[in-house]
Amino acid sequence: MNFDRIKEKLSILADAAKYDVSCSSSGSKRTNKKKGLGDSSGMGICHTYTADGRCVSLLKILLTNHCIFDCAYCVTRKSNDIKRAAFKVQEVVDLTINFYRRNYIEGLFLSSGIFKNADYTMERLILVAKKLRLEENFNGYIHLKSIPGASDDLMYEAGLYADRLSVNIEIPTQNGLKLLAPEKNREDFLKPMKKVRNEIVKYKSEKKLIKSTPVYAPAGQSTQMIVGATNETDAQVMYTAAHLYKKYNMKRVYYSGYVPISYDSRLPAIGTEVPMLRENRLYQTDWLLRFYGFSIEELLNQKHPNLDSDIDPKLSWALRNLHLFPVDINKADKQQLARIPGVGLKSVYKILQARKYRKLGWHHLKKMGIALNRAQYFILCDSRDFLKADMSPQQIKSKILAQGNSKYKPLFNSQLNLFE
Amino acid sequence: MKIVLFDHSFEGLLSAVFEVFHLKLKEAKLIGQNNHTASFFDEEIWVSTDQEKAARVAKGIVKVGGKSDLTWLYRCFLSELAEVPQLILEYIRQLMVDKHSGKNDFSRNVVIQLQKINKMIGREKHRMDAFVRFEKTADGLYFAGIAPDFNVLPLNAKHFKNRYADQHWCIYDVKRDYGLLYNLESLRHVHLPSVNANLHSTPSNLLAEDEVAYKKLWKNYFESTNIQERANKKLHTQHVPKRYWKYLSEKYILDY
Structure with a gap:
């Protein structure tokens, strides 16, 4: 192996792959077979964190950054003047195995620029996964990119070797896509997504009858949207996400704040700040949809097309719906508890468990670690000290903000003033 | 106050718990032998590790609290923190007196403290898996x-x-x-x-x-x-x- 050449390729092709945020390595059920290498049946593991604070759990690389497309938002677009490189299939296999054996990674996340055509590219990706599984008896995590426009047969084969498949729709709106990637259309993205969804559904039903049905993409599929590249609203992003969760059984939708990489006038200029706070609020909304029983209409609608930046979306919802509060900690059911600002799912669990033994007062809640600075305005508990319930939403909000200590504070001062 | 000393092994700790119950000590303090500084006022009891006694205590914990309780206590023990033996004793005492009380009673101090330690252990274990x-x-x-x-x-x-x-x-x-x-x-x-x-x-x-x-x-x-x-x-x-x-x-x- 020529390590110097590999090193050069690795820096080019890792650099090009880094804008894909998915790094999840959990959710698979692949156990070690026949004393082979690896196991991905447990929880995901972040083996290290980059200086930007993002987790590194997979070897995330492109097979090549040669690409026939010219999507404005993408760093490997055809017209971009950058160094190009391509890995050989065996090189990716060797890197993965050797990194895995040293406990650097949980597995491989392989994506690629599109060379020749969609099927040709997809075939190469599958070849890597197949080699890892069949020749190396590798049971670590493999995440393959579904190449837009790839044929159904290939998508079926990909799922036999990969734990997760993903296709990034990247631009949340149709108009945005037309503007930034005129050569692509939404159907190309949705086609492999549909095939994978159908195969997963089929696998799950067949598995019940025939135990030996070959495993198909056990960690499901995911996708990613870039936010802040076009002038989409939060509602547009999240309605698209909610649709994908519902219609395509997505395991995850990722939101990636656009990092300016181009002088193209259709896009935010280089040097524009990455919308990290917005990204964070979108993830919070995503969690509320998936785990907290909220529906998208409650959080974002015609009247509120964008999320508040200064407070989290649950608090924002609660302030708009004060008539549903206060909630009695000692009586409310699980769903009601989960809707209290400052009470997360772990706190809900603790409350449900602890109240079997005795009525809970403020001191109990505090010891459990519940964020009372927010929760106190929305709950009743076993105590005579009730907070007066006649505060207006604005009063509560400014009280909470006055106590808060967000690093984003400078960003939302102006909006605060508007409110009062 | 009786000071009960043991040899820092988990079996030693359980043997010490056994002695506390056996001698019906109302006020006892469990300390690993190396963490103890002798004082003039306290009476010390040294308990040697006895596999049989330890097994009996372990069996008792499993019977009342389930196997997960025993694992949970063992994990806390691995923290090697000086206050843990005492917390474990208090927890077992409570468990034996009130059989419905368990490690999910988040309104109790002992439970919250042990849960916290267990979380620290879990985090450190996970870090070693990763690092x-x-x-x-x-x-x-x-x-x-x-x-x-x-x-x-x-x-x-x-x-x-x-x-x-x-x-x-x-x-x-x-x-x-x-x-x-x-x-x-x-x-x-x-x-x-x-x-x-x-x-x-x-x-x-x-x-x-x-x-x-x-x-x-x-x-x-x-x-x-x-x-x-x-x-x-x-x-x-x-x-x-x-x-x-x-x-x-x-x-x-x-x-x-």
Whole structure:
């Protein structure tokens, strides 16, 4: 192996792959077979964190950054003047195995620029996964990119070797896509997504009858949207996400704040700040949809097309719906508890468990670690000290903000003033 | 107040609990022998480890609280924190008096304290799963030194055994001076007198031929996958506190 050449390729092709945020390595059920290498049946593991604070759990690389497309938002677009490189299939296999054996990674996340055509590219990706599984008896995590426009047969084969498949729709709106990637259309993205969804559904039903049905993409599929590249609203992003969760059984939708990489006038200029706070609020909304029983209409609608930046979306919802509060900690059911600002799912669990033994007062809640600075305005508990319930939403909000200590504070001062 | 001393083993701790119940001590303080400074006013009782007594206590815990309670207490014990034996005694006492009370009663102080310790243990165990960096030696053994805050290596055993079933590996706790060695068949405890207390200090002539090259590739990957525009030092150190940097070869300046 020529390590110097590999090193050069690795820096080019890792650099090009880094804008894909998915790094999840959990959710698979692949156990070690026949004393082979690896196991991905447990929880995901972040083996290290980059200086930007993002987790590194997979070897995330492109097979090549040669690409026939010219999507404005993408760093490997055809017209971009950058160094190009391509890995050989065996090189990716060797890197993965050797990194895995040293406990650097949980597995491989392989994506690629599109060379020749969609099927040709997809075939190469599958070849890597197949080699890892069949020749190396590798049971670590493999995440393959579904190449837009790839044929159904290939998508079926990909799922036999990969734990997760993903296709990034990247631009949340149709108009945005037309503007930034005129050569692509939404159907190309949705086609492999549909095939994978159908195969997963089929696998799950067949598995019940025939135990030996070959495993198909056990960690499901995911996708990613870039936010802040076009002038989409939060509602547009999240309605698209909610649709994908519902219609395509997505395991995850990722939101990636656009990092300016181009002088193209259709896009935010280089040097524009990455919308990290917005990204964070979108993830919070995503969690509320998936785990907290909220529906998208409650959080974002015609009247509120964008999320508040200064407070989290649950608090924002609660302030708009004060008539549903206060909630009695000692009586409310699980769903009601989960809707209290400052009470997360772990706190809900603790409350449900602890109240079997005795009525809970403020001191109990505090010891459990519940964020009372927010929760106190929305709950009743076993105590005579009730907070007066006649505060207006604005009063509560400014009280909470006055106590808060967000690093984003400078960003939302102006909006605060508007409110009062 | 009676001071009950034991030998720092889990069985020793359970034997001490047995004696507290047996002697019907209302006010007892359980302390590992090395953490105790004798005082003029306290009466000391030394309890020697008795497997049979320990097994009886363990059986009692399992009977009332279930197997998960015993594992939970064992995990807390691995923290080696001086206050843990006493907390465990209090917990068992409560469990035996009020059989409905358990480790989910988050309104009780003992439970909250033990849950907190258990969480610390879980986190440290998970960090070791993540931060162990094997170095391949010239004779094909994958070796890693660790120095965890708590004695979590026993908890890591299963994870690594499942994962690296086809390679010889050894993880060595340099702080507690013992390790686990896997030989493709089974795991065993080892004590290696010549292991250096500094991590990543294996002399390069003992390493496999391509080891340094892979270390460099990994470091190279680590740096290439970073997004400069999103730099967030605070978040970075929150995830990887500085005391763990010594494990991570990618954060080292390689001087080979």
